[in-house]
Amino acid sequence: MAKLKFQTPTGMHDILPEDQLYYQKVFDTAKKLFDYYGYSRIETPILESTDLFVRSVGENTDIVEKEMYSFKTKGGDMVVLRPEGTAPVMRAYFQNGMVSMPQPVKLWYYGPFFRYERPQAGRYRQFHQFGAEVIGDSDPLFDMQTIVILYNILEDLKIKNLIVRINSIGDETCRGEYKKALSKFLRNKKNDLCRDCQKRSKTNILRVLDCKEPKCREIISQAPQTMDYLCESCKNHLKEVLEYLEELKIPYILDPFLVRGLDYYTKTVFEVETQDNEGGRQESLAGGGRYDILGKAIAGEAVPACGMAVGVERIVQKMRDNNVDVSTKRSAEVFLAQIGPIAKKRGMVIMEEFRRANMKVAECFNKDSLKYQLAKANKLGINNVVIIGQKEAIQNIAIIRNMETGKQSEIPQEDIVKEIKKRIKEEN
RNA sequence: GUGGCUAUAGUGUAAUGGCAACACAGGACCCUGUGAAGGUCUUAUUACGGGUUCAAAUCCCGUUAGUCACCCCA
Numbered sequence: 133m134a135k136l137k138f139q140t141p142t143g144m145h146d147i148l149p150e151d152q153l154y155y156q157k158v159f160d161t162a163k164k165l166f167d168y169y170g171y172s173r174i175e176t177p178i179l180e181s182t183d184l185f186v187r188s189v190g191e192n193t194d195i196v197e198k199e200m201y202s203f204k205t206k207g208g209d210m211v212v213l214r215p216e217g218t219a220p221v222m223r224a225y226f227q228n229g230m231v232s233m234p235q236p237v238k239l240w241y242y243g244p245f246f247r248y249e250r251p252q253a254g255r256y257r258q259f260h261q262f263g264a265e266v267i268g269d270s271d272p273l274f275d276m277q278t279i280v281i282l283y284n285i286l287e288d289l290k291i292k293n294l295i296v297r298i299n300s301i302g303d304e305t306c307r308g309e310y311k312k313a314l315s316k317f318l319r320n321k322k323n324d325l326c327r328d329c330q331k332r333s334k335t336n337i338l339r340v341l342d343c344k345e346p347k348c349r350e351i352i353s354q355a356p357q358t359m360d361y362l363c364e365s366c367k368n369h370l371k372e373v374l375e376y377l378e379e380l381k382i383p384y385i386l387d388p389f390l391v392r393g394l395d396y397y398t399k400t401v402f403e404v405e406t407q408d409n410e411g412g413r414q415e416s417l418a419g420g421g422r423y424d425i426l427g428k429a430i431a432g433e434a435v436p437a438c439g440m441a442v443g444v445e446r447i448v449q450k451m452r453d454n455n456v457d458v459s460t461k462r463s464a465e466v467f468l469a470q471i472g473p474i475a476k477k478r479g480m481v482i483m484e485e486f487r488r489a490n491m492k493v494a495e496c497f498n499k500d501s502l503k504y505q506l507a508k509a510n511k512l513g514i515n516n517v518v519i520i521g522q523k524e525a526i527q528n529i530a531i532i533r534n535m536e537t538g539k540q541s542e543i544p545q546e547d548i549v550k551e552i553k554k555r556i557k558e559e560n
Numbered sequence: 561g562u563g564g565c566u567a568u569a570g571u572g573u574a575a576u577g578g579c580a581a582c583a584c585a586g587g588a589c590c591c592u593g594u595g596a597a598g599g600u601c602u603u604a605u606u607a608c609g610g611g612u613u614c615a616a617a618u619c620c621c622g623u624u625a626g627u628c629a630c631c632c633c634a
Contacts, residue, residue, distance in 0.1 A: 139625080194632050198561080216634085245634080250561080252628060261634060328631075344631080393633060403633090419634065443634025471593055506595040521593055535595070 143249070143257030153458040154448040155260070159242055161288045162262045162442075169281055171240040171264055176220040178244065182210040188219040188429045190395025192335040199247040213246035216394070218423065218439055219430065221265045226431040235268030236437075242444075254415050254446040263420070263441030267427075270436035272369050275400040275422055276376035278440045282404060282418055283382050289447060290456045291406055291417070295383050298402040299390035300370040301338065302362050304425060307398070310361035311337055317355050324351060338391040357388040369399050392419065396426040400438065406450060417450070418442040464494035466552050467509035471502050471521040478525045482518065482548055489549045510535060515559065516552055520545075 140146060147155060166173070182202050189195050201213040214220055221239055224230075230237045242262035251257060264281060266274040279296060286294055302310055318325070318333050318340065325333065326345040333340055341352055362370065377384050384402075392401045401421035420440025427435035451458070466486065470479040476497060486493045494512055496505045502519070509517045519531040519540075530548050532555070533540045543551050 142625080199632085247633080249632075250630095251626090252630095255633075259634065263634090339632095342632085416634065441634060446634060469594085500592085502593050503591075503595075508595085510595040517595090519594075523593090531594090533594075538595090540594085 143251035145256065154451055155444065157458045158289060158444050158447055162242065162285050165281055165285050166240040166264060171238040174221060174224060174239045174241050175243065176224050178214060179211045180214050180220050182212045184219050184223055185212060185215060188396050188426055189216065193393050193395060195247065195393060199249055201246050201248055215245060215247050217241050217245065217261055217263050217441055218265060222267065222426050222430050225267050236274065237267045240264040254449050256445055260444035261441045262444060263439060265437060265439035267437040268435055270424065272372040275373045275438050278420060278438055279377065279382060279402060280380055282440050282442065286404065286417065289451060290454055291447065291450050292454060293407045294404060295385060295407055296402055296404050297387040297390050298384050299358065299387050300362055300366055300399050301358055301391055301397060301401055302366050303398045306361055306363035306366055310358055313356045313361060321351050341389045341391050352389060359388055366399055373400055392421060396423040396429060397421045398424045415446055417446050464492045464512060464514055465556055466491060466493055467514045467517040468493050468495040469502060469505040469517055469519045470497065471500065474522055474525040475520040478520050485549050516555055518548055
């Protein structure tokens, strides 16, 4: 390949016309389901104040520590390319006075997000997520509903072998108890933990549970479980969510070691993955949970809320693996061929007439050779071709050529749309 | 941040250290108002920089980029 001076930055990609089919399908499917469940779409800026994420996602999380595109504006403000969607939506909720709307407020979003990481399969620096947030209600019904919507969207997109991994990490009070217990448990085992976990046990102890190092895994398997430390209300909350899931026959596994990389979660946390037999690649396609303390971090006001987010690139990858049909292309019904400048002008006018009749037209106005234009029509598999040359333009007539039979007939220009419509109808 | 692998036309692929080849796509023409065919031509300093060698796409080193995995996540 010839050396190109410019290309996309690391981990970022052009979404080409053939890719758009997949992205469009994901968007449309999500929109359809969110509409059905009464969620309204919201768009927040790509840039947000750096502090919004530091305060909400958490200082000692990977996202904030090493994955944010953060910079200073000319005015001296610290801003970031948003790394996730929940905090901005919550910010918008407060900023736009949604507190005084009927609760809960159900919102969904779709857009690009940015994390500075080493790219790999299904993992990019600019990627797309769609997600939903239910703000202002603590009912476990909504924990369940976000999972159900998520599940339904993925199923509609023909993603197979879906499984929900779910856990509860407690609320402000009982999580504290648990952290203490875990800390106590790990205290005399510190030297056996990996280096990362030694650091984590100081800064963000829950994340030790998430470690994949075998020696850490072994220790963790003996560790106290969040489940045993849940307070009464958290326990009931989890129980209800699980009951709902069973009722709706959503396959799930209760994973006592599931914790998430963001600090704002409380109670329910979950991830959705597919269990594909080959390769063993098991990325989570989506994740979410309840975040009753996020409001306090953002606006000083506790508002119960929960939500979920889905990685579009990962979905698209799965759709490709599964050969999901995404062709929505509406092929042109008629080809407009012209020869000469006068005919070209007439062609433009006729194209508009077709558009008003809601018929799709293919053309090659940039080529003057009729030979080329017919070859193009042939390649596109279009049977009806309207030909207008110098002579026809002047006489106000047009030739209609049937590509299959090769038969041609002349008709007045004002009848073109009508005649083509008639022919297409006869063909079907 | 750590490690593995890769880099040849627009795309996909060939080439025991010895002439850079093929398919598709694109463009031009044979053929300036009529498509399925055929033919001719065209589209590459083998990512970049250095080294070994009579000779490098091929071996070695470096750079860059891509890719996969770890970490973490969507």
